[in-house]
Amino acid sequence: LGYEVEGRVSTAYGGSQYGKPAKTVHLTNVQCTGDEESIHECTQTSYSLEEGKNKLDMVEVAGVKCYVPTTCVPPPTGGTSCVNGEIKLTGDNANNGEGVLQYCYKGNWSPFCSLDEREATVVCRQLGFVEYDSVSIFTDGRFNPLASNTSLFENFTCSGEQAHVSLSDCNLADSCQSTCLNAIGIRCSVSANCEEGAVRLKDGDITQEGRIEVCANNIWGSICGDGFDFSDAYVVCKELGLGVSEPTVYTNSYFGDGNVPIVYSNMGCRGYENTVLECTKQEFGTF
Secondary structure, eight states: OOOOOSSSOEEEEOTTTTOOOSSOOOEEEEEOOSOOSSGGGSEEEEOOHHHHHHHHTTSOOOEEEEOOOSSOOOOOOOOOSSOTTOEEEESTTGGGTEEEEEEEETTEEEEOSOOOHHHHHHHHHHTTOOSOOOEEEEOSOTTOTTSOOEESSOEEEOOTTSOOSSGGGSEEEOSSOEEOSSOOEEEEOOOOOOOTTOEEEESOSSTTOSEEEEEETTEEEEEOOTTOOHHHHHHHHHHTTOOSSOOOOOOTTTTOOTTSOEEEEEEEOOSOOSSGGGSEEEETTOO
16 A cells, blocks of 8 residues: 555454445455565455355454554663563563563563564563464553553564564564554463363353353364354354254454454354364464
């Protein structure tokens, strides 16, 4: 679109943030590395006009807000509070891998206003959480709504060509400070000692409702709501032993998004399966 790509490039929105046009869906499963000049250079799945029209009612459409700084406040230099490149989490559960993320920038601790999944994975590795590459990113201030919302830099970009073990190995855009509504928090994944494929409902008012969480690779995770339909919900309820009546489907994080990563997307249950594991789906790392 011609916007500058240095610094905090953009904010991505799901859930049809800017509305859903009564037209069609052209692309799905778009995966870009950030180095492409056009979205058409990214890997993707395309729909025909008729397929897109049929999908429109079942999915949410993506939006983006390109970052255009109105003023540039240069970051400070010469701090002595920390060693450059160090990172830390703050909050009541920081030792267990969750909290507000801070980076030592030129001797000063700074929160983050921009962080993508690839960079968050590097953060967890640097913190010592190396068993899993799944991570949850939060922008709602849940770990400390009073934390500073001014970052001394714009953003980090880690290439996908290698498994970085430190954010200092990644590219840093730091010409201007940046501000945001809330400082970013993360939750690194740790072993949950759960049974592969086990399903549970969380944060509902009664035992028969709630956010779906499933055990995948020994961690609890959630299921993306895009395209989740009655057949998918039917299999979940069947697996939980909650009967075979037609279920009610809730999407758009109706029961909250929880503190767990999304591990499954594009569920394709047909209704005859006995467990979620038997359904077609995309797993973490492929969507």
